Amino acid sequence: MHKVFHFASPRERYKCDAAVVWCYDHRFELALRKLLKRIGVMRSDPIRIAGGAKCLAAPDKESDRQFVLEQLRWSMQLHGTDTVLLMLHTDCGAYGGLAAFGNDAAKELQNHTAHLQRAAIALKSAIPELTVKTYFVDFEGVWELGAGGLPTTGSPAARSKK
Numbered sequence: 001m002h003k004v005f006h007f008a009s010p011r012e013r014y015k016c017d018a019a020v021v022w023c024y025d026h027r028f029e030l031a032l033r034k035l036l037k038r039i040g041v042m043r044s045d046p047i048r049i050a051g052g053a054k055c056l057a058a059p060d061k062e063s064d065r066q067f068v069l070e071q072l073r074w075s076m077q078l079h080g081t082d083t084v085l086l087m088l089h090t091d092c093g094a095y096g097g098l099a100a101f102g103n104d105a106a107k108e109l110q111n112h113t114a115h116l117q118r119a120a121i122a123l124k125s126a127i128p129e130l131t132v133k134t135y136f137v138d139f140e141g142v143w144e145l146g147a148g149g150l151p152t153t154g155s156p157a158a159r160s161k162k
């Protein structure tokens, strides 16, 4: 083994501001970083898997959902995590991309809004003490679902109706 470079990483334990259940699609990497900065999440525990919050809403296997719940419990135990951001993005390969929705962004949004709601309900019922926030990311920005998981004014859904 040889040292690639020297870098002093912090040794102290930290309090995690939010765990993030999110896809690893690199097109939205900068949007994620900007979101975290905007909402004041300095220290996050990212749980990155294809499809992100899809694993809680509509997992391919029930064991996928259990695995992610377990990771969240570890994050709570190790880093005092009390908030989770559940995220989905447009044109996600785990859903078959936008093509799976006939290239109809409004149709995709409708599905993803429902999935974010379903994921939040599944998470809250498994770990009730968590605060859960839900976000949808597209090529124009990041959208937070409002009360009851409904898109707020100015959301892609509202725009597409115009």
Ligand SMILES: [Zn+2]
Pocket: 023, 024, 025, 050, 051, 052, 089, 091, 092, 093, 094
């Ligand atoms: Zn994805």
